[in-house]
Amino acid sequence: MAVKRGLGKGLSALLPSDDEAAAVGINPDGIHADVPSDKETGGQGDGTKKGGEIMVPLEKLLPNPAQPRKNFDEEKMAELADSIKLQGIIQPVIAEEAGDGSYIIYTGERRVRAARLAGLTEAPVILRKYSDEKRAEVALIENIQRSNLNPIEEAAAYRQLMDMEKLGQDEVAARVGKNRATVANALRLLKLPKEMQESIQKEELSPGHARAVLSVASAREQEALFREIIKKGLSVREAEKRAAAFGKQKKAKKAGAKAPPRAPELQSMEEKFITRLGTKVVINGDLTKGTIVIDYYSMDDLERLFEIIKEP
Secondary structure, three states, X not given: XXXXXXXXXXXXXXXXXXXXXXXXXXXXXXXXXOOOOHHHXXXXXXXXXXXXXXXXXXXXXXXXXXXXXXXXXXXXXXXXXXXXXXXXXXXXXXXXXXXXXXXEEEEOHHHHHHHHHOOOOEEEEEEOOOOHHHHHXXXXXXXXXXXXXXXXXXXXXXXXXXXXXXXXXXXXXXXXXOOHHHHHHHHHHHHOOHHHHHHHHOOOOOHHHHXXXXXXXOHHHHHHHHHHHHHHOOOHHHHHHHHHHHHHHHHHHHHOOOOOXXXXXXXXXXXXXXXXXXXXXXEEEXXXXXXXXXOOOOHHHHHHHHHHHXXX
16 A cells, blocks of 8 residues: 655645554655564563554654754743643654664654653654655755744745755745745845844844845845834834835935925835835836836846736
8 A cells, every 4th residue: 555645735745644654654755664663672662652653751852953943932832831731742753763762853843842841751753764855854844834933944944945955946835835925035035134134033023024125225225224124113014115215215316316206196006016026116107107117136036026926
């Protein structure tokens, strides 16, 4: 009996359901799950064997070096720990034997950390074995799909998948079950200076604010807009308006004259374009005719804009 797997379905394409795994005794790569037999463990192993699971002491479960998640929200971890105190660990951790008596976690590091907070001493584990590439891919996709990453970690995870597997944005989007525009918008965040990325991780700056900052052409103006957002607590809409104003000021200065008055309808429509496309947009003309100028800053950015415009 074979379990079929395909691309384009995210984590479910890599990890079989519990019923499938129990029925065929294999992991998603077609390798039999490496669970010690009663003969090998004397019926105990590191704990009580329970179906396809074994109970492993928490101190023997180690983080995966390829884990994209670097920050764990203390409040959310405390909530998960409270749940585990009441319900236990419902979903087993997936791990691999490291060869020295310890185990490398593929999926479930949050559960392990919360279990420690809850005072547990062991966790249910399903043992699997992957190649180095597949191990990293599973960790990345599991975190992306379960929304356990902050925006910068998510963007870095997409970039790591692209570099590791030599994938384009379309292929990454298919792997993780997201649309291409979502992936492209996330990757743009990595173009921000380190301080701004850290601000996003601290939730001081939202991805929407970041897109407004990125729509400003010069690094100096990006820095100025970033400082203004933080200092004044600007909303995303207000940040977008300020970004548009930076562009107009620069254009007026270059022309050596103040920009002529514009119809409010054109101003409103220009702001709608900026909000929808997440980049600098300028409408030149009047209420009867004119041109629309849409800025892009890389081939990926141009493809992102195309995907947005072609959407029905």
